[in-house]
Amino acid sequence: MNIESLERFKKEINQVREYFKHIQYVDDILRSDVSSTENEMIKISLNNLKDHHKNFRIDKSRFEYKASIISLYGLLEKYIEIWIKEYLDSLADLITNYNDIDEKIRINHFELSLKLINNITSRESLKYKHIKKEEVIKKLNECIVNPSNYKFSTEAFVILSGNLKHKQIVKIFELVNINLNDKIKNNKTLVEHFKNNEEISNISNIDSDNLYNKINDLVERRNQIAHGSELDDILSISELELSIQFLENYCQAIFEILSEEYIKKESIYKYQKIEEIIQIFNNKILAFKIENYTVKVGDILIVETTEGNFYKKTILTIQLNNEPYTELKVTDKKDIAVSVEPKIKENQIFYIVKK
Template sequence: MQKETLELFIQDINDIREYIKYIEIVNNIEGITTSLSNTPLLQLKDHLRSFGVSKKIFEYKSITISLYGILEKHIGIWIKEYLDNLPDIVANYNDLPDRIREDHFTLSVKLLALINENRYAKYNDIDKKKVLSKLNSCIENPLEFQLNSDAFYLQSGNLKHVKVSEAFACLDIKLNDVLKIIGIRPESLLFNNVSNVSNRGDDLFNLIDDLVERRNYIAHGGQIDDILNITEFDEYINFLEAYGKAIFQALSERLIEFEAKHLYKKIEKIHAVYQSGSVLCFELENNKIFLGDSIIVKLIEGGFTKKKVFEIQIEQNKYPNISTTKTIDIGINVGGGISKGQTFFIKRSNI
């Protein structure tokens, strides 16, 4: 997963925050005392007084619809990116999880039907011949397969958390379970100050569902009676940002898990972890390792991460790389964040 797509999501969130700051600045103008000679400012103050209620409703609609649009847009981008990365990791289509293969066929057929209906603008640029070609590659040439990533994200307009979970189930990801693991990590703000996370259900995501309900009510033209004040959006924005980051992390870690299985191999004999979780000492067998390589770490509480190799040593002598057809003991410095009890993987190499 490319960090750039996560940064674009954060930028979209921050743009909403800046828009709210702008609204607050404009609203404060009404209380400023000014001279009669300052005609533009007087006109603005009169306009704010006359437009007050309508202005608040318009701003509420704009922010609500924009926040929902950020949610739908970026989850769609990330799912497509995830699926487009899979063929680079898993060499054979038949080695993909059953759920992905089953749903790929079904959803590709649905995608073709939607393209033929010609009712939705977002499918206008998708070539049905390419959809068929990718689907055929999975059957006829599984070693050179391509996935129809567009097919896995067909829902729109009502993207409550349960719908997001359903989309992720097609990717063979149990989203609630994964978000509970990611959301309680110290660096995550998803479930900050939330108790008993492991035993909670979809109610953990009530703010997302409420945002979607508000967006749908606006889109269907309902009378707006229950609006949020500008300051009340903070809770929704902060949770949406944490939710999006956690979803991006869930997809990233699932790709790393695939790498561990298909491109790496488990380090079977770990000797020790030293220097406050910075140095891993282990037995290297019939393999090679270079500075700048990464090892994969399976975390004790669940999830996967990568650690870059900054230093390689054998008997306190430093090396830029090591290649061996035998079994030797080495130590590598990965900069911290590892501990005893974790599972480690090293990239497979042909010696």
Template sequence: MKHIQYVSDVVGYGISEEDNEQIKALLNRLKEHDRSFRIDQRVFEYKAAIISLYGVLEKYVETWIKEYLDSLSRLVPEYNQIDKKIRNNHFKFSLKLINTMISRETPKYQHLTKEKVLRKLNTCIVSPTNYQINTEAFVLLSGNLKHNKIVELFKLLNVDLNDELIKNESLKQEIGLQLNQISRIDKDILYNKINDLVERRNQIAHGSETLDILGFSGLEPYIQFLEVYCQAIFETLFEKIIKQESIHTFQKIEKVLKIFSSKILAFEIENYTIKVGDMVIVETAEGRLYKKPILEIQLDNMTHQELTISENTNISVRVDHKIKDNQTFYIAKK
């Protein structure tokens, strides 16, 4: 979009006597080309922008769903510990994926074979500690991604996306509503920019006559909303991953002594090596989770880069986020 604007700026430049002949020739050629486009140029630029924006939405929704499932397979030690709904959908849609591959050839699945899909499915049953998930099976229905369709995809992961998105502060600010207002409004209205973007893409893909052409100023709100919307989806999945880390690869700090200045956590620990840069998972009273690095470690008022502790010892660590007494804290298992 910036490129288009810059070209338009050049086209609008008035040639002066001071410009050399080469610059004049280039500018005149560009101006002549621009005149020959007329309305077609606006349509071309509009279609390219809409298709590109929709491509961003589809690409990242698919990518993040697959990366989320891959992360689960690395974090959760046994397949049977994966959420039951995910396991049920994995079996169901893996079979559907095989059927899709047999019934029609598509470049999307060129890297797969039906034997590979079956092998992964079989491994989940016969070798549940060494399993892999057929991630492509969870994005089979990822075409025409209006908001409600995206919500359906996330239900396959047992994630209520509507519930999660209204907790995202950046998205709430972008929508411009309070939480009590959001809960009473139809989701199609809340996410109308996403749905309208998909409708516009469909019109272009099906060769419909383009009447409502948006220029840069008209497209800018779509770009801004899409960025915040996609970021909120990413943060939702990232938080779900942190939850799994808190269960499988982190351990709860059982004895928190005190919180100082909303950023220093004092607690008791034993048989542990801790160092600056290690991560702390913070779980709020509302169940939200985030990770923060340890910036400083203190023992007996002395600062350390690393500490190895063999017996029960009281230490304190500083993080860069406000922490509270009613929160739960986790450190990595070692």
């Protein structure tokens, strides 16, 4: 997973926030007293702005509301698609043989690729006109006849990425064999959001429709605007800011879940389990036995928690017999200790890169 895409998402979210600031600054000017302004040109311009606002005020609020809702929903749909496709491309780079991919993903890849071909050839579908059906067929064929040289038709997995209420996002995640509802309720970013912003300390037993109602509401409002429905319930800037805050944390949770799932796959295909743990000191020093291995500062540990979460830690120091090393080659079995940033715990599982 590409952390830069998460940073781009946050940058675009902040652009909407800056748009709200701009609206506020304009409103502040409209409320100001221009009679004391000495510059005649500025006075005329401000008076013209005030006069225009008297006639345009209601339409202005509606336009700002529409622009905000369309922009926010567009970010949700755009980055769900980007991150699902990034995840699949990352899997293809990590798992070298198609037959080792989860069976559910392989089945869905075949069936969805056929739907994608149908969408490409449909005159009514413009979204996939940049994709050639021959390329989709070629990728499917490679998966069958040359599974060590495969690539996913990642666009096939996001065919359903319209009207992205939470339930629909869950369905997309099911296509890549991830149970989003189970994962997201344990996500630290979202748990802290509900605790700090909505005073909900335990979200595990709350119905998903109620928990993610801001996402569902955003989709409904976007649909109203797209279909030209009457807008009777326009959110204020302060209400929209609450929606932005939730959308940002929700999407970050989505990214983190996909990243963590990829790390889990790395622990299987790229890393090896440390079988003989000796002890953990001060929640940051891992002592273990190892042989026929070269370890160096900067190497990565994967940590698996008792809850089944996966994350990475960088090795900061290495010691053998209380002597520090920046790189250590071990042939016979030795007891070594490495330090990482806290916290690691006794009941966790640790993986090091296969060498």
